[in-house]
Amino acid sequence: MPDSLRPPPFVESLNNDQINQALSELADLLEIRGANPFRVRAYRNAVRTIQGLTRPLAEMVEAGEDLTELPGIGTDMASHIRELLEAGSLQLLGETAQEVPRSLTALVKLEGLGPKKVKRLWEELGVTDLDELEEALEAGRVQTLDGFGKKSAEKALRSLHAFRKRQGRFLRAKARDELTPLLEALSRAPGVERLEVAGSFRRGRDTVGDADILARVEGGEEERSAVVQLFTSFPEVEEVGMAGDTRASVVLKSGFPVDLRIVPGESFGAALHYFTGSKEHNVRIRSLAQRKGLRVNEYGVFKVDDGGNGNPRSGTRVGGECEEEVFQAVGLPWIPPELREDRGEVEAAGDDALPHLVELEDVRGDLHMHSTWSDGRNSIREMVEACRGRGYEYMAITDHSQAVRVANGLTPERVRKQWEEVEEIRGEVEGIALLRGLEVDILKDGSLDMPDEILAELDVVLAAVHSHMGMEEAEMTRRIISALEHPAVNILVHPTGRLLTRRDPYAVDMEAVLTAAAELDVAVELNANPYRLDLHDLHVKRARELGLRISVATDAHRIGHLNFMEGGLLQARRGWLRKEDLLNSLSLDELRRRLGRRGKGA
Numbered sequence: 001m002p003d004s005l006r007p008p009p010f011v012e013s014l015n016n017d018q019i020n021q022a023l024s025e026l027a028d029l030l031e032i033r034g035a036n037p038f039r040v041r042a043y044r045n046a047v048r049t050i051q052g053l054t055r056p057l058a059e060m061v062e063a064g065e066d067l068t069e070l071p072g073i074g075t076d077m078a079s080h081i082r083e084l085l086e087a088g089s090l091q092l093l094g095e096t097a098q099e100v101p102r103s104l105t106a107l108v109k110l111e112g113l114g115p116k117k118v119k120r121l122w123e124e125l126g127v128t129d130l131d132e133l134e135e136a137l138e139a140g141r142v143q144t145l146d147g148f149g150k151k152s153a154e155k156a157l158r159s160l161h162a163f164r165k166r167q168g169r170f171l172r173a174k175a176r177d178e179l180t181p182l183l184e185a186l187s188r189a190p191g192v193e194r195l196e197v198a199g200s201f202r203r204g205r206d207t208v209g210d211a212d213i214l215a216r217v218e219g220g221e222e223e224r225s226a227v228v229q230l231f232t233s234f235p236e237v238e239e240v241g242m243a244g245d246t247r248a249s250v251v252l253k254s255g256f257p258v259d260l261r262i263v264p265g266e267s268f269g270a271a272l273h274y275f276t277g278s279k280e281h282n283v284r285i286r287s288l289a290q291r292k293g294l295r296v297n298e299y300g301v302f303k304v305d306d307g308g309n310g311n312p313r314s315g316t317r318v319g320g321e322c323e324e325e326v327f328q329a330v331g332l333p334w335i336p337p338e339l340r341e342d343r344g345e346v347e348a349a350g351d352d353a354l355p356h357l358v359e360l361e362d363v364r365g366d367l368h369m370h371s372t373w374s375d376g377r378n379s380i381r382e383m384v385e386a387c388r389g390r391g392y393e394y395m396a397i398t399d400h401s402q403a404v405r406v407a408n409g410l411t412p413e414r415v416r417k418q419w420e421e422v423e424e425i426r427g428e429v430e431g432i433a434l435l436r437g438l439e440v441d442i443l444k445d446g447s448l449d450m451p452d453e454i455l456a457e458l459d460v461v462l463a464a465v466h467s468h469m470g471m472e473e474a475e476m477t478r479r480i481i482s483a484l485e486h487p488a489v490n491i492l493v494h495p496t497g498r499l500l501t502r503r504d505p506y507a508v509d510m511e512a513v514l515t516a517a518a519e520l521d522v523a524v525e526l527n528a529n530p531y532r533l534d535l536h537d538l539h540v541k542r543a544r545e546l547g548l549r550i551s552v553a554t555d556a557h558r559i560g561h562l563n564f565m566e567g568g569l570l571q572a573r574r575g576w577l578r579k580e581d582l583l584n585s586l587s588l589d590e591l592r593r594r595l596g597r598r599g600k601g602a
């Protein structure tokens, strides 16, 4: 084999930066845990040495060099490095992470927060990650801690926002909360006729990088500049990037970037389509237009009758005031923004086969929520009243089972006790059916955390993974499928365990899980919590193709969370979900028949 084709040595092994990352993380975790300062310092010294190296450690080990000859590298450290090169990971790091949440290391990097302060936040306030830190800071809980004052709390919040800015993705729900007051303020400005947030926000993506606001403003220069002025001087604006006659861009205090464009009425629809995207979808529409001798861009739809002289606004304008005109020009019906990902929507529109997407009014109930019996904040009664207020026909209280100790999960005895309360409430409340439910844990071996005789008496059984998330993919897939095989299980909830911006999904073969669910007639949940939105939109689409029913449910842990339903439906729509695919669009009778069909372990 010629040398140029031979793979370089240790082609799979970590580079020096990656090794440093692992060692610094370990040092942080050890320090947060309160380890011996000399030990922590040994790791920090090693990191400093490695930063100064000009050759890859992999190469040095390969060449048989003695790493302990390097300054600051002892025998322990050298064996850590060899372990990282050979195994790609460090066992000690995994073990330490069992005791100290790994997400705390992101906090250590914030200005004004060293490991000692992070330790205090964790031990005294239960803060384990950036979101919880933000919550604690905003609620004023941090400044009361020993060693923190108002000043240092403010500094921490500022550096957290700066960090977010670098990180670049924001939960859609958070973005919405940021945009609502801004849009309200803009809508009050004279001349503002219409405001739309375009981009991935309009397409309903679970996280967004920024927001593009399009404004239609009647009047002249004076009105337009007043709108730009209002936008750039909005109190939540931290930084103004640029401010022109019809465009401005700012960054909010949270780090969220927002652009404003003032668009003339004749172009509004074209601009809305253009800035909504996705890029892939727009490419498809533009090429359809080209074939018809048209040009579609952010300014409008034009007939290319001038040979196309390079001016984007040349030719005869044939549309652009509304989005329908853009689609009409290329011979298509209007396509809902949630579908514009070039995942078959252009073809479906061409065949007049676009799905009629699910809507809020199709939802007849919520099949996943908690009460004070486990880790919820509100009593069953309060949850029932709130659901009734939303006009639901039915709801299920689904507290945790005993394996989830931190959530005060129910023992079989407490489940029976809960039923007494459920019975009482059923007698008192009219107009909504209260179903006996349970979110039962899928144990490590795939069995369920509740005896069959209890499961058999429940109206709805949710099955969920809350532990041992680090399993190999094949093992995790088997574990979940064997739980679904239990005849009492009705719905697999938060199927991949992901927490957006916080935790990746666990390794699981979703194709196998969805196929098994379809065969076993188990429904799958789309958990509407904005951090979860689990099922992923592509999996929703796949589940629908397999004929599965999807339960869009809030997993509410307090009354306010019942509002998550809207965000869940947006994700469902991105997965092409129709009313007839939604489990909780069934009438109470149909739902009962369906839930009872699997025999409840009898």
Ligand SMILES: [Zn+2]
Pocket (backbone or CB within 6 Å): 439, 464, 466, 494
């Ligand atoms: Zn859960």
Ligand SMILES: [Zn+2]
Pocket (backbone or CB within 6 Å): 368, 369, 370, 439, 555
């Ligand atoms: Zn839950």
